[in-house]
Amino acid sequence: MILNGKSISRQIAIEEVLVYKTFSYERSIRKYEDEDTAEMQKQYNRTKELALKELNALEARLKQRGSDHADFVQAHREILCDIVMDKEIVKLISEKKLYPDSAITETYDKYIGVFSKNKNKLIQERAADLRDVLTRLLRCWHGVPEKTLSSLERPCIIVAEELLPTDTLSLDEKNIKGIITEKGGLTSHTAIIARSLDIPALLGVADVLEYVNDKERIILDGINGKVIISPTEEEIEEYQKQILKVEKEREITRQYMQKESVTKEGTKIDLRVNIASADIHHKEQIPYIDGVGLFRSEFLYLTQDEMPSEEYQFQAYKTVLQVFDEKPVVLRTLDIGGDKHVEYMKLPTEENPFLGNRGVRLCLANRDLFRSQIRAALRASAYGILEIMFPMVTSVNEFREAKELVMEVGKELDSENIEWDHDVMIGIMIETPAIALIADLIVDEIDFASVGTNDLTQYLCAADRMNADVKAYYQDYHPAIFRCLASLAETFQKAGKCLSICGELAGDPLAIPVLVGIGIRTLSQSLTSIAHSKQIIRNIDMEQAKELAVEVQQMKSDKDVLKCLKIFAENLSD
Amino acid sequence: MYSKEIIVSNPTGLHARPASSLVSKANSYESDITLQRVGEDDVYTVKSIIMLLALGLGQGEKAILAADGPDEEAAVNELAEFIAGLTE
Structure with missing residues (x-):
């Protein structure tokens, strides 16, 4: 039997299934009569x-x-x-x-x-x-076996309805060979996790839980976006050959890691990484990347049972800055709300969390919380090159308010004789259509900006990226996205300020040529896609990329855009 | 029956790690061992982490440590010394 889904990487896995469901029970107090x-x-x-x-x-x-x-x-x-x-x-x-x-x-x-x-x-x-x-x-x-993802007995492919941030805090990275979920799309939390582990994942596979059984062997085919349940011996053999072939291709790609990220005629494209902590395998790769484009600070909050103290945050930020040393690290201030919940904060349940109190809004409404993060960040700024970025900004005033708080905290540190980098750059995420449309009015006040394409797409398309029913309306290649990006790139170029992209689009092999053509010079993505991005960039002819950018903005549907991007990608010669 | 008054001096009091260590030490004696907050009637067994947490002695609080059984003297003396030596 074959089921289809969205694949996040061109890899294949053949392993046993681990059905991941958390145990739940109904509380009842019953007395026995006949039993001994x-x-x-x-x-x-x-x-x-x-x-x-x-x-x-x-x-x-x-x-x-x-x-x-x-x-x-x-x-x-x-x-x-x-x-x-x-x-x-x-x-x-x-x-x-x-x-x-x-x-x-x-x-x-x-x-x-x-x-x-x-x-x-x-x-x-x-x-x-x-x-x-x-x-x-x-x-x-009840005789139900334990389900945990933190320590598994053998290699497996996880099958779940959806993986939440709390499920993935400590993953048994060695034994998880693939993930299949019923819900979620290419920008869901599961997708982000799978990318960072560099394993194949198939998302939005409808009703898969009804068809698979624990411990049975299945094939996850990330190349064709399908899962084969109860495969025949021949199929398994065939796929084992393919796995070897895929590994060989990936090896070629890996060789690009150490090369410079320049287009054919020599335009440098900065490639930065998105991180949640200072991961150990970043260390050896640091010479080949241009810093951290997105440090998701909220993971510090999601992994704790209580509000992390200023000291705890300071140590965490300092570690990251020291690891990346001379390379810039863009710290995104606390971005919770939306799909990210922090239990101990006891935030009210909202009807429309994606349109609710999240990102910088939440921080401005909880000054003590915000202040402690900024204090920790500024103290850490003495140990490397820190840049501070506020998420979910919709107006100039929000930015001013947040920046003013940073300045206040800075003065406080001065009066306490605590060292911090007085030239720290302060910028914003561009995720809302409102701020994108008035980018020219804020560009002079900010030091830089980074486009969060996942959220920007969901707000431009008015389609909840967590809702499977409107999956078809959440379009990664909607022409509106590219028009929006082109206009932003022009604004920032004129002002001489850095505009980067840190959403999933930035590491998408199909999208990279058009982003470069539009004029984006900094892309931030997961470390695992950097080598492939370099391979693509080194084959880009700038004139052709510019033509592609113009063409895409005139297309009438995301399907047309996709077709056009695919043709362009096929013609990129090695 | 043998008893001694003790005072909790470590900052976190008798919970978390110090409590765990105290329980496992107490369980190595045969005697029944209890703690009673000075001025209160309730007596809690030291051999149960749940009871020790329910008692919840904090820094600066005084309690009576008592033991009843064949090794009562050793139990009280050694456990009192352990509590006095806590720093965490």
Whole structure:
């Protein structure tokens, strides 16, 4: 059986399926009548042993991988083996005749309640540990195997409805060979993760969960955008040959990594990377890239259980700046809201989160939060070349307000004799049609801008990029996007300011020639696509690219644009 | 029965890591071991992390550490010394 989806890279994977669904249960307290108490106690003990075994195995795997997240396992084990709770559960089973799962739920809930009401924050936080252990126990009681992406037993292809940022905080990078999701498009979180891991992914594969079973072998064909369920031996053999061929091509591409990023007649195109942290494999590649075009600072907030302190942020920013040394690092200030939730911030649920309180709006409404990030950033600016960029700006005033806050914080640091880079560049993301249309009115006040094409496309097309039903309306190649970019490029060129692109379009092999033709000279993308981008750029003839740019802006549909870009790409000779 | 008054001096108090260590140490003794906040009636077993957290002794608080059993003296003396030596 074959299902189709959108592929993010021309790679193939043949592996076992791991169906990823988080365990959920309905809370119910039930009494038993016919069953034997001793049997119920036995069931409880078996459940506990199973949970303990899981924790021990998890700890062993985490330690083997040298992870520093192994501490929580010990805390969970202590809770699981706690003698007081254990006695209470046993008593509820024998005296109140509660089923083991009900007795467990009742006891844990009692202490979760006690801890949550405690005045001390450290104790309140422990309630979350109790909840985790409770879920583990109930899952074991129901006989449902553990699903986690942080430590897997063997290589697999993950099949899920969709992966959320919280699912992907710690991924077992070694064993995840591919991702297939029912929802999401080329700009979804899953796509971003798959690109950074450099693995094939197929997105928007309708109803795939109904057709695949855990542990069965499937073929993910990223070249043709399809998944083959229950493949024949011949098919597997055929694809194994293809994998070798694809690997060879990728090897050729990798050789471009160390070459300079210039077009045929010598125009330099700066290639920067999008990052969430200072990744170790960036270090060796730094000589071949032109800095960081997008440092997504929100990942610091998403990976913590509480608001990261100024000091914690400072250390994180400083590390990145030191790793990139002489190359610029564009820090995007906190961009949450929209599809990114931070539980501990307790933000209200919005009807239209993409049109809601997100990005710089949220920061301007929560000054203390914003101030602590800016303080951390400015302090870090003494250790490298930092540039600060505000997301989701819609008007000149928002930028002025945000910049004023930066200046205030700077004065504060001066009065405390803390060093910071007084020439720090301050710019904006261009993601909203409003700011794109008045770019000429703000260009003199900002130092630079970067276009977030994912959001800009969704706002220009009025199509939610998370909503599968309007997928057809979210058009990466809508002519409006290219017209908008062309006009921005002209404005910034006249003003002599840098305009970069940091959305997925910047690393799209088909789009790169037209972006260069339009006049964009800085592209920021995931590290894994840099080598291929260099390969493309080195084959671009500037005159032809300019003609392409003009042509594309006159096309009437995204399909026409796509056809035209494909023809152009095919004619790029190596 | 043997007991001693202790005072919690480390900044985080008896939760998080210090509490975990205390529980695992307490479990190495045969005696029943308890803590009782000075001026309060409730007695909490030191062999349970849940109870220790529910008690939630913070920095500067005083409590009675008591043990009852064959190794009661050693238990109280050694655990009191452990609590006094906490710095975290």
